[in-house]
Amino acid sequence: MKAPDLISSAVANTFRAKTRTLLTILAIFVGAFTLTLTNGLGTGINAYIDDTVTSIGAEDVMTVTKTAETPDDAATGPGGGTEGPAEYNPDTITSTQPGPPGATLIALTPTDIDTLKTIDGVIDAQATKTVTPDYIQAGDGTKYTVSAGGLVTGQTIQLAAGREPADTPADTADGSANEIVLPVSYVEPLGFSDNEAALGQSVSVAVTDAGRTQHVVPATIVGVAEESIAGAAPAIIPSTSLTDLLYDTQNGGLTSSSTGTGAAPDATTGASTDVERYSQASIWFDPNATDEETTALKDDLSAAGYTGSTVADQLGTFTTIINAIVLILNAFAVIALLAASFGIVNTLLMSVQERTREIGLMKAMGMGSGKVFTLFSLEAAFIGFLGSAIGAGIAIITGTLISSALTTTFLADLPGLNLIAFDPASIAIIILAVMAIAFLAGTLPAARAAKADPVESLRYE
Amino acid sequence: MSTPILSIRDVRRSYGRGQNRFEALKGLDLDIRQGESIAIVGKSGSGKSTLMHILALLDTPSTGVVELQGADTANLRGAALNRTRNKTFGFVFQQFFLTANASVLENVVLPMKIAGIPRSERRRRGLAALEQLDLADKAGNKAVDLSGGQKQRVVIARALVNEPSIIFADEPTGNLDSTTGAAVEDILFGLNRDKGITLIVVTHDEDLAARCDRRILIRDGLLVEDSAKVAA
Structure with a gap:
C-alpha cells in the first residue's frame, strides 16, 4: 500500500465509527483548547512586557548607582540600623531609584563616571541628570x-x-x-x-x-x-x-x-x-553580550563599588512570575491531553477488535505488518490532528473575543495590552505535539493490529 | 509432466506443546497442477482448513516442505511473501469479509490498493472485474446493502481482480441458498475452465465437491482418499 493510500484509508477509517471518534476528538479538543489559550495568554502578556521593556530602557544599558559602603552607612532606615544613627556623608542624596521613600544613596561624581568608563566591557558611561x-x-x-x-x-x-x-x-x-x-x-x-x-x-x-x-x-x-x-x-x-x-x-x-x-x-x-x-548613571555595553558577560560586568562593577542593574533585572521577576503561571496552566492542559490520549488508546483498541477480520483479510492479501501498524498509527495521529486543529481554532476565536472584550473594559487602563495573543509557530507546535501524543497513544493498538495472525483473525467470529 | 503449481511433502502441523500438543496435520503429500479444480473435504476438525491455510501460505507447517511453482516457500519472508500472496492467490470466504460501509468498488480494489497499483488503474480493473460478474451497476453501492449472492459475487470479483493463478474458496456457498449457491459455483467453475485459474475449494458439501475435477478427503489430519490416485 502506498503512502497516499495509507493516509486516505486512515482518514476514511476514522469516520467509520463516527460517535466514538467524535467523543475521542472532544477529549483532545479540551486539552488542545486549554493549551492554546494558556499559551496565548503567555504570548500576549510577554509581548506586552517586551514592548514595555524598550520603553523603560534600552537592552544594552545598565543603570549604575554607587554602593553604600556599609549597611548602616546610608541605606538603613530608622530603626533598621544596628549601630545607631548613620554617619553623615556629604555625598548622600535622595534616591530616585525604586525603593522605600526617602532611601538615600551615595552620589556619583564626574570621577566616578570616568572610573566607570575604564571598567572592562563598558562602552560608554553617562550620568543620568534628574x-x-x-x-x-x-x-x-x-x-x-x-x-x-x-x-x-x-x-x-x-x-x-x-x-x-x-x-x-x-x-x-x-x-x-x-x-x-x-x-x-x-x-x-x-x-x-x-x-x-x-x-x-x-x-x-x-x-x-x-x-x-x-x-x-x-x-x-x-x-x-x-x-x-x-x-x-x-x-x-x-x-x-x-x-x-x-x-x-x-x-x-x-x-x-x-x-x-x-x-x-x-x-x-x-x-x-x-x-x-548625580544620583545614577547609565553605562552602555555590548548589545550582543551574553547573560554570563552581563553578570561578569555586574561583578566588575560591584568590585569597583557600584551597583549595576539592567532592564531585564528590573522586569525579570515579573516575567518569571508570568512564565511560571503559564507553565502551571500548560501543565493542566497537558494533563487533560494525557487523559485524552487514553481515550485514543481505548477508541483504537475497540476499533482493532472490531476490525480483526478486516485486518486478517488485508494481511492474507499480502499487506505487511508494518503497513498495518502505520495504518492504525496514522488513524491515531489524524484523530489527534482533528482534535487539536479544532481546539486551537476555537481557542483562537475565543481568545480573540475575550481579549478584545477585556481591552475595552477592565484592562482599558493598560493601553497596548493584548491579553491573549497567538503566535502561528506555537500554534503549529501545539498541533504537532498533540499529534505526536496521539500517535504514541496509537502505537499500542496499532502494534496489536500488526501482530494479528491472519489465520486467527479470519477465524474470528 | 509439468511442475505442480503447489506441492507439499510430509507436511505436519501441530498446535500447543507437551500434554496439550495437538496434531492437526499428521504428514500429508499433495501435488496440485495448474488449472485443476480440487475439493478438500472432511468433517469439522479434520484439518482441512489448516491444510488450506498452509497451501495459501497463511500458515507455516511445523515440519515438511511447501513448494510453490517448484520453489521452497520456507525461504519466502516478509515483503516477498506478502507480494507472492498478493499476486498469486485470491480468497473467497464463507463470511464474505467485506467492509460494510465502504462501496462495492472500494472493496473490490482492496488487493490492488495493497499492491500499490495507481488509483486510475485500480478503478479501471475493479470496474472490469465487476462487469465480469454483472455487478457494474452496484459499484457505487455500499457493500452492506447487497444480497448474500451479490456479496459473494463481490468477493469473487475481489479475488479475481489481481489476476491470481490460484483461488482459494472456503465454503463459498455455505451462507447462500441453493439457487444462489449454484450460481456462485457456476461462476467459480467458469473461471477455472475459461481462465485456467486453479480452484481449491474447502467444503463439506458433497455436491460441490462432486463438481470438482479432483476430491481429497481429509480425516484426523491424514489424507485418506484422493480421487486422482484412485483414477490413476
Whole structure:
C-alpha cells in the first residue's frame, strides 16, 4: 500500500465509527483548547512586557548607582540600623531609584563616571541628570505639574503621534534642541485639540534653581507618547540638550532667567560642584553580550563599588512570575491531553477488535505488518490532528473575543495590552505535539493490529 | 509432466506443546497442477482448513516442505511473501469479509490498493472485474446493502481482480441458498475452465465437491482418499 493510500484509508477509517471518534476528538479538543489559550495568554502578556521593556530602557544599558559602603552607612532606615544613627556623608542624596521613600544613596561624581568608563566591557558611561520641573504651560494657559523622564540611546517611546526628541541640536528643525515629547494625557489640558495639533507647538517648562528662583525654558513639542505600564506617572521626555539645559538651570541658581536657548551654567559661580553630582548613571555595553558577560560586568562593577542593574533585572521577576503561571496552566492542559490520549488508546483498541477480520483479510492479501501498524498509527495521529486543529481554532476565536472584550473594559487602563495573543509557530507546535501524543497513544493498538495472525483473525467470529 | 503449481511433502502441523500438543496435520503429500479444480473435504476438525491455510501460505507447517511453482516457500519472508500472496492467490470466504460501509468498488480494489497499483488503474480493473460478474451497476453501492449472492459475487470479483493463478474458496456457498449457491459455483467453475485459474475449494458439501475435477478427503489430519490416485 502506498503512502497516499495509507493516509486516505486512515482518514476514511476514522469516520467509520463516527460517535466514538467524535467523543475521542472532544477529549483532545479540551486539552488542545486549554493549551492554546494558556499559551496565548503567555504570548500576549510577554509581548506586552517586551514592548514595555524598550520603553523603560534600552537592552544594552545598565543603570549604575554607587554602593553604600556599609549597611548602616546610608541605606538603613530608622530603626533598621544596628549601630545607631548613620554617619553623615556629604555625598548622600535622595534616591530616585525604586525603593522605600526617602532611601538615600551615595552620589556619583564626574570621577566616578570616568572610573566607570575604564571598567572592562563598558562602552560608554553617562550620568543620568534628574530634572524636576515645576510646571508645564502652553502659551498663557493653565500651569500643570509634571515630571520629566530621560531617554537614553536605544530606548524607544510608544508614540501616539510625532517622533522622538532629537539627540543633538543638528537633528532638529530649527537648530534649537529644546524638543520634548508630551504624555498623551497632557494634550487636552494644555489646550490642544488632538495629538497632531500639539506637534510643533511651543510650551514653557519651569524649573526652580537652588536659589529658589524660578526659570522658564521654552520647548517645542515633537511627539506625543502613549501611556504605558512602565511610565507609572505621565512624564515629559525632553531632548538631551533640553535636559542639559533644564538640569543646569535647576542646579545653577545663577543662570540667566531669560528664555535664552542653550544657556550654559556659569562655571565661575562655584555652583559646579553641586551640578556635578548625580544620583545614577547609565553605562552602555555590548548589545550582543551574553547573560554570563552581563553578570561578569555586574561583578566588575560591584568590585569597583557600584551597583549595576539592567532592564531585564528590573522586569525579570515579573516575567518569571508570568512564565511560571503559564507553565502551571500548560501543565493542566497537558494533563487533560494525557487523559485524552487514553481515550485514543481505548477508541483504537475497540476499533482493532472490531476490525480483526478486516485486518486478517488485508494481511492474507499480502499487506505487511508494518503497513498495518502505520495504518492504525496514522488513524491515531489524524484523530489527534482533528482534535487539536479544532481546539486551537476555537481557542483562537475565543481568545480573540475575550481579549478584545477585556481591552475595552477592565484592562482599558493598560493601553497596548493584548491579553491573549497567538503566535502561528506555537500554534503549529501545539498541533504537532498533540499529534505526536496521539500517535504514541496509537502505537499500542496499532502494534496489536500488526501482530494479528491472519489465520486467527479470519477465524474470528 | 509439468511442475505442480503447489506441492507439499510430509507436511505436519501441530498446535500447543507437551500434554496439550495437538496434531492437526499428521504428514500429508499433495501435488496440485495448474488449472485443476480440487475439493478438500472432511468433517469439522479434520484439518482441512489448516491444510488450506498452509497451501495459501497463511500458515507455516511445523515440519515438511511447501513448494510453490517448484520453489521452497520456507525461504519466502516478509515483503516477498506478502507480494507472492498478493499476486498469486485470491480468497473467497464463507463470511464474505467485506467492509460494510465502504462501496462495492472500494472493496473490490482492496488487493490492488495493497499492491500499490495507481488509483486510475485500480478503478479501471475493479470496474472490469465487476462487469465480469454483472455487478457494474452496484459499484457505487455500499457493500452492506447487497444480497448474500451479490456479496459473494463481490468477493469473487475481489479475488479475481489481481489476476491470481490460484483461488482459494472456503465454503463459498455455505451462507447462500441453493439457487444462489449454484450460481456462485457456476461462476467459480467458469473461471477455472475459461481462465485456467486453479480452484481449491474447502467444503463439506458433497455436491460441490462432486463438481470438482479432483476430491481429497481429509480425516484426523491424514489424507485418506484422493480421487486422482484412485483414477490413476
